[in-house]
Amino acid sequence: MRTRLIALVLLASFSAFPAFAAPGFRQTTIAATGARPPLSISLWYPTTSTAESINLGETPAFVGLPVIRDAEPAPGPRPLILLSHGYGGNWRNLAWLAGELAAKGYVVAAPDHPGTTTFDMRSPDTIELWQRPRDLSRVIDTLLANPGLAGSVSPDRIGAIGHSLGGWTVMELAGGRFDAGAVMNDCPRVFGPVYCRTFTALGVGRDAASMAALGADLGDARIKAIVTLDLGPGRGLTSESLAAVKVPVLVLGAGENVDPETAEKASIAATNKDSFYLAEHLPPTTTQFALVPGALHFSFMQLCKPGAAALIEEEAPGESIVCRDAPGADRQAVHRDVSDRIMVFLGSALADR
Template identity: 35%
Template sequence: MPSLFFRHRLAQRLLLPAAFVVACSLAVNAAQADSETALPYGPGVAKINVADERPERSLSGDIWFPTPTPGKHSRADKSKVWQMALADTRGTVADGTFPLVVVSHGMYGNTFNQAWLASELARRGYVVAMINHPGTSTFLRDADQARELWQRPVDLSRLISFLIDESEYAPVIDRNRIYAAGHSLGGFTVMMLAGAEFDNARYRTVCDGQDLPVACEVLSGWSVAETKDDQAEMATSRKDDRISKVISLDLGGTPVFSRDSLARFDIPVLVLGSGRADMLNQEIESRALATALPGEKVKHLELPDAGHFDFMGVCKPEGYAILEEHEPGDEIVCIKGHRERQSQHQRILKEILTFLDK
């Protein structure tokens, strides 16, 4: 399911066919996962729920964790289009303490989009948690909640608090190693969580023209920052000091970030961009983000020939043709989506592990 900041009309089209899109849940690099027999843990997964006094802002999602049984997992085969991630739905958490990675999905996405990454990280000793952002997820679309875009980083802060203070997983989470990663709008979200701030003046300037960045179309379509109250909320820092590293996966929204807030970043940032630039202008997005961050804090890689959807799951070999026939236009999510995407996943995973393990 497509993520944030690319063409809004295309985003709507790509996200409507639930039969195919929801089935993308738990996509993974099958060849890589099946060949790795020496990994220390298995990939456990369970549902999580974070209650709130506002019923509409309750959070639901998935938590992935290391299990003590590396060889015990299965792969559901419920989709004609997408491969599924290795998962042990009945697994128990391995002994020890593990880093926590919270992951934010893109525009109208869901927790399944980066499940391939969560499964791989769990097998290597990470706890990974993801929720469906109310208002901007596949299952929870709402105009008012989308307008309150500042709530997305708050969602992640609430998720962290729940996991380390209230959940049954609290004893196994290393509170000194809490990280955040996000794809597309999720990248925008985790950058705000790490200290990036929305700049109302830049938003008005950048988005007042003819050749608009994709972010402008999306934010305008959601009526973001149109009232004084909303402008104040959007400009308020949502920095969570518990985050010690952050990963941006082909984010959209850099043009509306305050340059001062980016220059003040005090934690390491991994910025991964798509070399194919099939959805986002890298010059004003990932490249601009990396340039604006302190040089000693940022590592920027533009993955050769990677596309925006390569940060999502692996398509089956026949996936492109099936979507082209049944949902014309949606096949874009499976362009170079099988073996080429498996190779991209290997590179993405390697870079993320290198960054987090330092």
């Protein structure tokens, strides 16, 4: 989503644990480190509070979810799940999933990645793509050191989920290595014009230093499970690095594709080719792969209200694609399917160690 959509946006199971009603919710900021700017993070977590809830993220276009702001966290330690949004997105995009996870006993943290979020698309952060995985590592550091924020976190039960460019981000945490030189060498043929324009905006392949930074090992050994939601650009990760990934990975792709050439202003019109690529090259014994019926690329984002597409189109022409699902599909049903798959996967991958 681009800047013209910002105004519209701003108007507004883990079997070992019991289910919680409205989760606690808190926002905080991690201080700047070196040249990296402050990092805004949103937190959902289990709470036994019975205080009045608010409808988080409710806008004229999007459905909100009940949370109890700044509630006292329930006792831990608990597994932690990191959420990484797509290019031009923000923490609201996967808030629906965060609420589901917190209700099952997980602590959930979603940063707004500087340079690639709705709220900040400025250079030089935009062209330092390798900082995205490091953002998530900073979040882990902060939550382990400050249990008062969202409750005590179990350091050996940490997972990460990413949509679109967020899926690429979490695969980097698992040890994926990105070959910017190979990507840009034959970009139009392999990826298509929409991808290539986005790569250029992200500074991919602009010089030797950036290619080296993108190709470096950005893994974090504390990550024990990964979920990708119609990721992109997965095909830029080397097959060798994917084959060496040690942690369990659940790869969920859109059941149908948006044609990149008719995707209007879709930021990084990922296709499920990237998900197929991951499934082909990740270790088969620790990888699960499925296409989600009825899902297009943006079906993994928050629920749209009736009439939302027309409202968004009026405010930001071309951006109504974020409310598009496959013909006849129901996004709420897609979310239920995705959530069920994720809960089963994480319940096994992050079982009490």
